[in-house]
Amino acid sequence: MQLGFLINTEKCIGCQSCEMACKNEFQTDAVVHWRRVYPVGEKNYPRPERIFMSIACNHCARPECLRVCPVQAYTKREDGIVVHNHDRCIGCRSCVMACPYRAPQYNPHYRKVEKCSLCYLRIDQGKKPACVDACSVGALQLIRLDKAAVPDTVDRMPGFPDPSITGPSVRFVPPVIGTQVRGN
Amino acid sequence: MDKKSVAGSGAIWEKLITRRTFLKGTAVAGAAAAVEGLLNFDFLWHLTPAARAGSNNNDNKYQVFLNVCPRNCYDTCSILSYVQDGVLKKVTGNPEQTFTRGHLCAKGYTYTRRVYSPDRIKYPMRQTGGRGSGKWQRINWDEAMDVIARKILELKKRYGSTLPICLDKYSGNFEIMHYGIEGMMSSIGYTTRALGTPCWPAGIDAQTFDMGTLYSSDPEAMVNARYLILWGVNPAWTSIHSMHFVYEARKRGAKLVVIDPVISQTASKADLYVQINPSTDGALALGMARYILDHNLYDRDYLQNHVIGWEQFAAYLRDRVTTGWASYKTGVPQEVIETLAREYATAKPALIWIGYGMQRHTNGGQNVRAIDALAAITGNIGKTGGGANYGQLETWGFNYHAMGFKAPAGSKGVSKPDGTVSDRFIDINNFGHDVLAAKDPPVKMLWIACRNPLSQDPEAGVVEKAFRSMELVVTVDQFMNRSAQLSDIVLPATTQFEDWGVNASYWHYWVGINQQAIKPLFEAKSDVQIAMALSRRLNQLAPGSCTYPVDGDMQDWLGKEFNAKTYQMLGIQDWRELLKGPRKARLPAASWSDGKFRTPSGKYELYSQEAQKFGHNPLPVYLDEEKAPEKYPYRLLTPHWKLGLHSQFQNLDWMMSTNPEPWLEIHPDLAAAKGIRDGDMVKVFNDLGWLIIKARVTATVPPGIMAAYEAWYRDVDYNVNYTVKATPADMGTKATGNPGIAFHDNFIDITRA
Numbered sequence A: 001m002q003l004g005f006l007i008n009t010e011k012c013i014g015c016q017s018c019e020m021a022c023k024n025e026f027q028t029d030a031v032v033h034w035r036r037v038y039p040v041g042e043k044n045y046p047r048p049e050r051i052f053m054s055i056a057c058n059h060c061a062r063p064e065c066l067r068v069c070p071v072q073a074y075t076k077r078e079d080g081i082v083v084h085n086h087d088r089c090i091g092c093r094s095c096v097m098a099c100p101y102r103a104p105q106y107n108p109h110y111r112k113v114e115k116c117s118l119c120y121l122r123i124d125q126g127k128k129p130a131c132v133d134a135c136s137v138g139a140l141q142l143i144r145l146d147k148a149a150v151p152d153t154v155d156r157m158p159g160f161p162d163p164s165i166t167g168p169s170v171r172f173v174p175p176v177i178g179t180q181v182r183g184n
Numbered sequence B: 001m002d003k004k005s006v007a008g009s010g011a012i013w014e015k016l017i018t019r020r021t022f023l024k025g026t027a028v029a030g031a032a033a034a035v036e037g038l039l040n041f042d043f044l045w046h047l048t049p050a051a052r053a054g055s056n057n058n059d060n061k062y063q064v065f066l067n068v069c070p071r072n073c074y075d076t077c078s079i080l081s082y083v084q085d086g087v088l089k090k091v092t093g094n095p096e097q098t099f100t101r102g103h104l105c106a107k108g109y110t111y112t113r114r115v116y117s118p119d120r121i122k123y124p125m126r127q128t129g130g131r132g133s134g135k136w137q138r139i140n141w142d143e144a145m146d147v148i149a150r151k152i153l154e155l156k157k158r159y160g161s162t163l164p165i166c167l168d169k170y171s172g173n174f175e176i177m178h179y180g181i182e183g184m185m186s187s188i189g190y191t192t193r194a195l196g197t198p199c200w201p202a203g204i205d206a207q208t209f210d211m212g213t214l215y216s217s218d219p220e221a222m223v224n225a226r227y228l229i230l231w232g233v234n235p236a237w238t239s240i241h242s243m244h245f246v247y248e249a250r251k252r253g254a255k256l257v258v259i260d261p262v263i264s265q266t267a268s269k270a271d272l273y274v275q276i277n278p279s280t281d282g283a284l285a286l287g288m289a290r291y292i293l294d295h296n297l298y299d300r301d302y303l304q305n306h307v308i309g310w311e312q313f314a315a316y317l318r319d320r321v322t323t324g325w326a327s328y329k330t331g332v333p334q335e336v337i338e339t340l341a342r343e344y345a346t347a348k349p350a351l352i353w354i355g356y357g358m359q360r361h362t363n364g365g366q367n368v369r370a371i372d373a374l375a376a377i378t379g380n381i382g383k384t385g386g387g388a389n390y391g392q393l394e395t396w397g398f399n400y401h402a403m404g405f406k407a408p409a410g411s412k413g414v415s416k417p418d419g420t421v422s423d424r425f426i427d428i429n430n431f432g433h434d435v436l437a438a439k440d441p442p443v444k445m446l447w448i449a450c451r452n453p454l455s456q457d458p459e460a461g462v463v464e465k466a467f468r469s470m471e472l473v474v475t476v477d478q479f480m481n482r483s484a485q486l487s488d489i490v491l492p493a494t495t496q497f498e499d500w501g502v503n504a505s506y507w508h509y510w511v512g513i514n515q516q517a518i519k520p521l522f523e524a525k526s527d528v529q530i531a532m533a534l535s536r537r538l539n540q541l542a543p544g545s546c547t548y549p550v551d552g553d554m555q556d557w558l559g560k561e562f563n564a565k566t567y568q569m570l571g572i573q574d575w576r577e578l579l580k581g582p583r584k585a586r587l588p589a590a591s592w593s594d595g596k597f598r599t600p601s602g603k604y605e606l607y608s609q610e611a612q613k614f615g616h617n618p619l620p621v622y623l624d625e626e627k628a629p630e631k632y633p634y635r636l637l638t639p640h641w642k643l644g645l646h647s648q649f650q651n652l653d654w655m656m657s658t659n660p661e662p663w664l665e666i667h668p669d670l671a672a673a674k675g676i677r678d679g680d681m682v683k684v685f686n687d688l689g690w691l692i693i694k695a696r697v698t699a700t701v702p703p704g705i706m707a708a709y710e711a712w713y714r715d716v717d718y719n720v721n722y723t724v725k726a727t728p729a730d731m732g733t734k735a736t737g738n739p740g741i742a743f744h745d746n747f748i749d750i751t752r753a
Helices: A017-026 A064-068 A094-098 A120-124 A130-134 B011-023 B029-039 B049-056 B108-115 B141-159 B176-188 B201-211 B219-224 B240-251 B281-294 B300-306 B310-320 B323-330 B334-346 B364-377 B428-437 B460-468 B527-541 B554-559 B564-570 B575-580 B609-613 B653-658 B668-673
Strands: A003-008 A036-039 A052-055 A074-076 A082-084 A105-107 A112-114 A140-144 A170-173 A179-181 B063-068 B078-084 B087-093 B125-127 B136-138 B165-169 B192-195 B227-231 B255-260 B272-275 B350-354 B424-427 B445-449 B472-477 B489-492 B501-504 B510-514 B634-637 B663-666 B681-685 B690-697 B705-708 B747-752
Touching: A003 A052, A017 A036, A017 A130, A017 B087, A017 B108, A017 B653, A064 A074, A064 A082, A064 A094, A130 A140, B063 B501, B063 B510, B087 B108, B108 B653, B125 B141, B141 B445, B141 B472, B141 B489, B141 B527, B165 B176, B165 B428, B176 B445, B176 B501, B176 B527, B176 B554, B192 B428, B201 B364, B201 B609, B219 B240, B227 B240, B227 B334, B240 B255, B281 B310, B281 B323, B281 B334, B281 B364, B300 B364, B310 B364, B323 B334, B350 B364, B424 B428, B428 B460, B510 B575, B527 B554, B663 B681, B668 B690
Parallel strands: A003 A170, A179 B272, B165 B192, B165 B445, B192 B424, B227 B255, B227 B350, B255 B272, B445 B472, B472 B489, B634 B705, B663 B690
Antiparallel strands: A003 A140, A036 A052, A074 A082, A105 A112, B063 B078, B078 B087, B125 B136, B125 B489, B501 B510, B634 B747, B663 B705, B681 B690, B681 B747
């Protein structure tokens, strides 16, 4: 089994509620962002737009963080969630450098790394992750990736690091840009 | 209470600096924590992130309270507050409320950082080194009330009235009992009041002339629209919960059209985005109306039964309006105008949501009237999924008991022709100027509450001059913002989690109780508590000088805000029933569905004699838009954005970490012509002022128009209103006492800084 995120860039309004709901749930320090909302970038589409993708830890099929950690602070649960053990972490930042997605982040306050846990304790209680719960337009969803391909989705977006390296457990609904009638 | 100097090396500024350094990540965390003690967020947790994950995810161990976000925002979210051992640990949306549906916005999710921010004003403080010196001395509430009461009594003695005392209060907290501060002012006599609203008055007047008042339909009913025009409104940033209903309408087959000068976040989601020249919205609406007239697409029955003035309006359209003219004015191709008109008039029901930015122009009111007219002539008003929706105040029928106190007997004020006496009203939208201009008696003392005029008013320099000319400036706030910095006394205000209250929305139909979830932080008080404390001191010094109660339980105060009508509307017998959860007002899903408009004629008035009385054309006509002068050829729009609300939220550490600095959106063509590259610092200026800001080169703005977003960034000298002149909008006087401000008729030039 592999849990992951479905990121619907067609629906996403870039409001950053998911990002702040994550901080609210875990009261993380200002310096770390377990989830971030990234602009995709105007140059990637034929028309100017404001398109975003909300990215946290992708709980990869082949997590580099887990592979490079010298103290086995990372484990991958049966449901695919990559869990970071803060007690084991020595703050060496190998994972910070290894992860293509900037998911593990160094917090100078604790001199250790921390990252998205996919709210596994909430999941164990049958709840949704805090970020998914916070999305008012349903643009962020929890999905299972162990089955067949998720229909109408893609595994990459402009600016999203090549998924072939670590097998990130995210899928995207690509954006749709309507007709624009612009002066000039 | 010990007097403790906090100037110079003392507590608050040093801590601010420490915190700032810490945020930059250059200080050793342990040292920062030791200095800050209670003033950092550690006491929320004392746990590592891993341990937090476990504890905060278990919702069973909390006491949960009902709160409401009281900000000046469409969404007015119902909040559930999770409290443990008296500490607010987190907030979520309340899923029972069907408009916000259990979600908050990015701002709402930062509330713990606001409540426990080390930057909060914690105690009454007095600025001893002059306004703006930053030399603050902690005083206790008794001392603060004593200084203020003595000044009030002295001014009253010197001038024979309390008119030299001026209140400027507006939308920082829209919870109903915050009107207690108006009540306190009324209790001491007749005072000078900043009257009006900076936000939406031109549009309110427009809707008042047309329909009798502003009364928009339940936004949840937007799902029934078959055609949806979001006209000059950007809910993806300013009303995110509305987007669910917009998307749902679309799922059910509606076409989503967004009309805006800027490719806004909402425009990026539209089926059809139409870029329009700013301030020409009325021309587009009138052009569409002409097409609808010429092609017999209007609703004859509706016009006959519910509308007056169709003949005159049709004559005006035939005489003065063509789609070609509309195209010339708006920059929208003629065929697009015709398509829009045809689609809008034939899709039933079709809904228009009229934004507030659109009416912040010298012709804003007329433009709103022209858009309203489209809804009226196509018979879309009174239909669920239709309407010309702008806002509503139907759910705001509280007693306003907290403000309902009379001046002491014998108080002198402004004598009116009818023999009554009143307060002296000055224009909230030209506040600095009016304060300085007030004579006989002059204004000598300011009381600022729920407001940050130095950050939000036009002509900030004039406002600053007004502040500096006072004998006493008192500001009630939670943060040391620009207005607080230029005050003599600051008083710490509670957040909504620290006090009781009741909130309604000007958009959705829900009303909710705001429970006290935690004790007030430090020495913070609510406005009613401040009013009572001041009344106590005034009456000690001069018995009978203030009629405000000196004591009272906050829940008793709250109960007095309700009446039979609000109970009936909410379907309850007692306000305490709201402790079970918020309630939705029992109103029809579509406003005006009974066809009984509140105009003098009882009908929708395309021809309004009331408008004529206020100096306007009785018909919705086009007033020419302001054009850029030669010297300042570009327009700077300063709309609202997603991570702040006016000068609130952006200062919080979580916001600063995700959005550390302001920026200016500038089109690639203009940027190239000016030699500006993405990321360059640029100077935006006109005769009034200037600001230096980072350029973001983007085609989401058209070439001649730039956009910068209002906010109060912590430790950044940034104010989007530095270049804004206090130019009045055309309307606002009837419903709100003063016209609005043409915030978006702001013309500037730009260079590399």
